[in-house]
Amino acid sequence: MVEEKFDAIVIGAGMAGNAAAFTMASGGLKVLQLERGEYPGSKNVQGAIMYANMLEKIIPDFRDDAPLERHLIEQRFWMMDNTSHAGIHYRSDDFNEAKPNRYTIIRAQFDKWFSRKVREAGATLLCETTATELVYDITDKVIGVRTDRAGERILADVVVLAEGVNGLLGTRSGLRETPRPETVALAVKEMHFLPEEVIEQRFGLKGNEGCVIEAAGTISRSMTGLAFLYTNRESISLGIGCLVSDFAATMESPYALLEGFKNHPSVRALIAGSELKEYAAHLIPEGGYKAIPQLFGDGWVAVGDAAQLNNAVHREGSNLAMTSGRIAGEAIVQVKCRNAPMTKRNLVLYKTMLDDSFVLKDLRKHKDMPALLHTNSHNFFMRYPQLISLAAQNLVRVDGTPKIDKEKATTAAFIKGRSRWGLVSDALRLALAWR
Amino acid sequence: MSSVNRETPPAAGGRAGMKKDLPEHFQAYRHVWVFIELERGEVHPVSFELLGEGRKLADKLGVQLAGVVLGPPGEASWYAVAQAFAYGADLVYIVETPLLADYRNEPFTRAMTDLVNQYKPEILLLGATMRGRDLAGSVATTLLTGLTADCTQLDVDPDGSLAATRPTFGGSLLCTIYTLNCRPQMATVRPRVMAMPPRMDKPVGKVVQHKLSMLEDEIVTKVLGFLPDTQSVKANLAYADVVVAGGLGLGGAENLQVVTKLARALGAEYGCSRPLVQKGWMPAERQIGQTGKTIRPKLYIAAGISGAIQHRVGIEGADLIVAINTDANAPIFDFAHIGIATDAIRFLPALTEAFTRRLSPHNRDKLAS
Amino acid sequence: MHIVVCIKQVPDSAQIRVHPVTNTIMRQGVPTIINPYDLFALEAALTLRDIDGGEVTVLTMGPPMAEDALRKALTYGADRAVLLTDRFFAGSDTLATSFALAQAIGKIGETFGPPDIVFTGKQTIDGDTAQVGPGIAKRLDFLQLTYVARIASLDLDAREIKVERRAEGGMQMLKSKLPCLITMLEGVNVIRRGSLHDALRAARSQIVKWSAGEAGIEDLGKCGLRGSPTVVKRVFAPSSRAEKAVQIDTADKALRDLADELIAAIFARQPALEHELAFEGGSGQGA
Ligand SMILES: Cc1cc2nc3c(=O)[nH]c(=O)nc-3n(C[C@H](O)[C@H](O)[C@H](O)COP(=O)(O)OP(=O)(O)OC[C@H]3O[C@@H](n4cnc5c(N)ncnc54)[C@H](O)[C@@H]3O)c2cc1C
Numbered sequence A: 001m002v003e004e005k006f007d008a009i010v011i012g013a014g015m016a017g018n019a020a021a022f023t024m025a026s027g028g029l030k031v032l033q034l035e036r037g038e039y040p041g042s043k044n045v046q047g048a049i050m051y052a053n054m055l056e057k058i059i060p061d062f063r064d065d066a067p068l069e070r071h072l073i074e075q076r077f078w079m080m081d082n083t084s085h086a087g088i089h090y091r092s093d094d095f096n097e098a099k100p101n102r103y104t105i106i107r108a109q110f111d112k113w114f115s116r117k118v119r120e121a122g123a124t125l126l127c128e129t130t131a132t133e134l135v136y137d138i139t140d141k142v143i144g145v146r147t148d149r150a151g152e153r154i155l156a157d158v159v160v161l162a163e164g165v166n167g168l169l170g171t172r173s174g175l176r177e178t179p180r181p182e183t184v185a186l187a188v189k190e191m192h193f194l195p196e197e198v199i200e201q202r203f204g205l206k207g208n209e210g211c212v213i214e215a216a217g218t219i220s221r222s223m224t225g226l227a228f229l230y231t232n233r234e235s236i237s238l239g240i241g242c243l244v245s246d247f248a249a250t251m252e253s254p255y256a257l258l259e260g261f262k263n264h265p266s267v268r269a270l271i272a273g274s275e276l277k278e279y280a281a282h283l284i285p286e287g288g289y290k291a292i293p294q295l296f297g298d299g300w301v302a303v304g305d306a307a308q309l310n311n312a313v314h315r316e317g318s319n320l321a322m323t324s325g326r327i328a329g330e331a332i333v334q335v336k337c338r339n340a341p342m343t344k345r346n347l348v349l350y351k352t353m354l355d356d357s358f359v360l361k362d363l364r365k366h367k368d369m370p371a372l373l374h375t376n377s378h379n380f381f382m383r384y385p386q387l388i389s390l391a392a393q394n395l396v397r398v399d400g401t402p403k404i405d406k407e408k409a410t411t412a413a414f415i416k417g418r419s420r421w422g423l424v425s426d427a428l429r430l431a432l433a434w435r
Numbered sequence B: 001m002s003s004v005n006r007e008t009p010p011a012a013g014g015r016a017g018m019k020k021d022l023p024e025h026f027q028a029y030r031h032v033w034v035f036i037e038l039e040r041g042e043v044h045p046v047s048f049e050l051l052g053e054g055r056k057l058a059d060k061l062g063v064q065l066a067g068v069v070l071g072p073p074g075e076a077s078w079y080a081v082a083q084a085f086a087y088g089a090d091l092v093y094i095v096e097t098p099l100l101a102d103y104r105n106e107p108f109t110r111a112m113t114d115l116v117n118q119y120k121p122e123i124l125l126l127g128a129t130m131r132g133r134d135l136a137g138s139v140a141t142t143l144l145t146g147l148t149a150d151c152t153q154l155d156v157d158p159d160g161s162l163a164a165t166r167p168t169f170g171g172s173l174l175c176t177i178y179t180l181n182c183r184p185q186m187a188t189v190r191p192r193v194m195a196m197p198p199r200m201d202k203p204v205g206k207v208v209q210h211k212l213s214m215l216e217d218e219i220v221t222k223v224l225g226f227l228p229d230t231q232s233v234k235a236n237l238a239y240a241d242v243v244v245a246g247g248l249g250l251g252g253a254e255n256l257q258v259v260t261k262l263a264r265a266l267g268a269e270y271g272c273s274r275p276l277v278q279k280g281w282m283p284a285e286r287q288i289g290q291t292g293k294t295i296r297p298k299l300y301i302a303a304g305i306s307g308a309i310q311h312r313v314g315i316e317g318a319d320l321i322v323a324i325n326t327d328a329n330a331p332i333f334d335f336a337h338i339g340i341a342t343d344a345i346r347f348l349p350a351l352t353e354a355f356t357r358r359l360s361p362h363n364r365d366k367l368a369s
Numbered sequence C: 001m002h003i004v005v006c007i008k009q010v011p012d013s014a015q016i017r018v019h020p021v022t023n024t025i026m027r028q029g030v031p032t033i034i035n036p037y038d039l040f041a042l043e044a045a046l047t048l049r050d051i052d053g054g055e056v057t058v059l060t061m062g063p064p065m066a067e068d069a070l071r072k073a074l075t076y077g078a079d080r081a082v083l084l085t086d087r088f089f090a091g092s093d094t095l096a097t098s099f100a101l102a103q104a105i106g107k108i109g110e111t112f113g114p115p116d117i118v119f120t121g122k123q124t125i126d127g128d129t130a131q132v133g134p135g136i137a138k139r140l141d142f143l144q145l146t147y148v149a150r151i152a153s154l155d156l157d158a159r160e161i162k163v164e165r166r167a168e169g170g171m172q173m174l175k176s177k178l179p180c181l182i183t184m185l186e187g188v189n190v191i192r193r194g195s196l197h198d199a200l201r202a203a204r205s206q207i208v209k210w211s212a213g214e215a216g217i218e219d220l221g222k223c224g225l226r227g228s229p230t231v232v233k234r235v236f237a238p239s240s241r242a243e244k245a246v247q248i249d250t251a252d253k254a255l256r257d258l259a260d261e262l263i264a265a266i267f268a269r270q271p272a273l274e275h276e277l278a279f280e281g282g283s284g285q286g287a
């Protein structure tokens, strides 16, 4: 065992772990951070959009030196069937503001930068070091962790579990259940390199402007899932994710879905001629509010994906991770300042503060959404995209059919596809879940 | 070659290397030299390959080609001299002394630097073997001259300087390097990168004998023994006429026999791509490519190899490349001559059988007549 | 005993990309690693230290971010790390690199005690010359032992070392003296996993950073581009062959017919080969 004792040990150097470690180290705590990857970011997969506001609350002047790819000025939502897409595009020059709101990032680089800030704030980081289990005292309070470095232990007043969605430490220690297949999505992602000019030309961008496409439809082969495409400076990240339970039920391969997405005529042209460099698969917690496990206990708190704090409906994760990490850090600093022990009773402060933040408020708001989309996946991810495509095509194709007949055909197709009652109930349920 | 990131702006001040005019004292440096590597009584074939290249350079420059033999007194060294002439040398420098019986850095460096300082060659080529690299590094540093390692192409520019081309950045790019204001211009070349020149029956030319002013007592390093490699380790890949190789596409160690069986049927050598060595399926000696062996067979059969650039650079000298790969878009088909998009694990046994049939004694008789 | 190990931070060349149009290296996102060959040298040094005591100093010349490589070496258990970094070193070839490193090793000797052994890797995966090691040895006037597979014995009192050295066609057994420079052969050991204690120490260690001046280098003309006799004049992509492979159609064919067709195609292109194979074999030793 290493003799030295720390105020806090943070497991993981992802978004949540870095936010927590930064906050605690800045608050004067003696912080040790363990990361199993070769360097922070080496194991992290993200699309990736980073939300400025949540990072500003931690590092206000991050824009000075953070490795940011492009700030987003355009968002496209696509409903796809096999040959077409219908969509909404929103593009605004307002996003070309002094302090843009959303950026694309490459996690491997961003996490490295964030981690440097954490170390500059005074935390000690050990890479290639995996926490293998929690260490308890006789009162069942967590007092440290055991590592994979010759099984050596190291002690601290509090352990922050920021180990991401796989969260083996937390599950192995019985702090929470293994995420159920219907509450986690498996996402596969690829990076495609293209010269900067080509990306700018294909998406109508200039300078550091960026564009995002999020797509649903037959590409997920009636599973609950979404595909995405983000522009980086000289690469395009694209991927698709579906619930693990769906993959299991349909026996579809994630890679085949991604191939389908890439070969869709609407996407193929955007990535033509690119060089594929990176393929990765990762889980995303999508269970929403109802899947959130216990968030704190005697000597420990859980943050970020490790606590299932992820807003699948809005494709937000890193901001919830950063915010929950920061809040946990602030709560721990407060407890420490009061010279109080890191007991469950005192750490409840974290939960109280989190309840008050957008993190739990947003998740609570959409608490029924994941289940709805899941139980209705065939309608939402197969039938509707097809119907919408049909309707759109009917509308724009000029072939001498009287307009009235066209409208009738469209309505008929919708009703045939999903019955009048089904349509109304889907709309209603969607609205209720969203509310 | 640069060891520091070249993106940083160059240091302030002028740049000696850019100067076009050769300093006065280097003007006298003439002729092309090749180090003739004598190994336990035999000349390493890379020396002949270098003589072939050196001949072309010398002819372009209108100068002489010399071989440098460093070895023990006796027959072996003189046989090496004869060989050097047979492969194109105009003259040979020889240093014969028992101190040079086994390779050791100290006496070899001294012998070579003494020769260079006295007879002043403008170009000095060595094989990029373990011995050649050991020697080249200390000779270049002693002489304070430029050395371009592992060249794949040598040429002379219109102004007479040596243009040495070598792979860089893990083989993804090539770069051409010059040694502008120092002499000799040194380069090493890996075995089999250059073609073997024809052997000529030529009378022995001029031989310059040189004495090494060194005593055994001055040499600190002593050779205690030599353990020759066992036959099984000594894959003669680099010099085989036919090579069959397997890659990761073979799926598992248990499938490697489809490669070895075909090799046996053809009397060929077998090799592999790097991942197979990393997985421990084949010994490192059998790796083909940038960090393995360079080969120049008449026929190369690659089974389940994708054709990464690092593999490609090792086989480009092959006369005929046949690739078998399930993926019709595999990069190997970009430089193979004949391709079959099929499962190698099933196809190679059929190929082995077909070759055996075709080369059977029965057919052999037909061939002979 | 004091051992210096020279390590280099290199881009992970498996992940290097070349810009298709401009032929320049695209470094974005390419991770850096310790030159894999140097880890064999480091492990050999640590093993010697564990047996005979003393200290291991790791040295690198490179940009400021090369600090990561040094810190990692400390995690493995090295005792001290020195980073030689200065813009004057930019563009060094092997001659200039070995000059700077030899000077720094001299300074390390003055500051922390003279080294008995200097280790380098066999070669780097970016420079790939295998010349820096021999260069350093010559500059320091150390005995040079390259491609060492095993250190058979080390007698500190007699200052004698016995090694097995990989040579063409076999293993050479050598006896030599300290101080010497050893370039370590690959695959001869496996780098250890440092203890939690080493990891903590590494995370907090101060890395010694020297500029050219601080390393005692007075003659800047021997450094960087100015001290490099070699000049890279042209960088270009390997040309691709004009025609692609002739594909033998596999559709609806029995394996046997396919094999015959391939053999016919081979011998059509290499008519002499059939005769050679039938009568002499492929000149390999067979399998
Ligand atoms: C394909 C994909 C696209 C996404 N796109 C977006 C997006 O565009 N915008 C967005 O906001 N969110 C996105 N997300 C979600 C977002 O990536 C996560 O919500 C966020 O990374 C969670 O941060 P975290 O710190 O909790 O976990 P992670 O970032 O996963 O970090 C956990 C860290 O802990 C380490 N670790 C794990 N176990 C141990 C252990 N036992 N010991 C030591 N270290 C350990 C891991 O190596 C890792 O570095 C996306 C996710 C995926 C998979």
Ligand SMILES: Cc1cc2nc3c(=O)[nH]c(=O)nc-3n(C[C@H](O)[C@H](O)[C@H](O)COP(=O)(O)OP(=O)(O)OC[C@H]3O[C@@H](n4cnc5c(N)ncnc54)[C@H](O)[C@@H]3O)c2cc1C
Binding pocket: B170, B246, B247, B248, B249, B250, B251, B272, B273, B274, B275, B276, B287, B288, B289, B290, B291, B292, B293, B303, B304, B305, B306, B307, B308, B309, B310, B311, B314, B324, B325, B326, B327, B330, B342, B343, B344, B345, C012, C013, C014, C015, C125
């Ligand atoms: C610094 C450095 C040095 C390197 N040096 C070398 C080197 O010297 N030599 C070397 O080889 N590599 C070297 N490499 C590695 C190189 O980059 C490639 O990773 C390697 O060559 C790939 O080996 P492979 O073709 O066997 O495997 P893969 O790239 O995985 O290819 C396997 C191929 O088999 C095909 N396949 C699958 N199943 C079958 C089947 N049943 N039948 C037929 N085909 C099938 C697949 O389509 C695929 O094309 C080096 C890399 C680096 C970074």
Ligand SMILES: Nc1ncnc2c1ncn2[C@@H]1O[C@H](COP(=O)(O)O)[C@@H](O)[C@H]1O
Binding pocket: B003, B004, C006, C007, C008, C035, C037, C038, C059, C060, C061, C062, C094, C097, C101, C119, C120, C121, C122, C123, C124, C125, C127, C128, C129, C130, C131, C132, C133
């Ligand atoms: N910049 C450097 N800093 C420290 N060591 C180096 C550097 N460059 C090369 N070396 C050492 O020299 C060995 C041979 O390198 P190279 O000649 O580039 O193949 C490497 O394995 C390293 O041990």
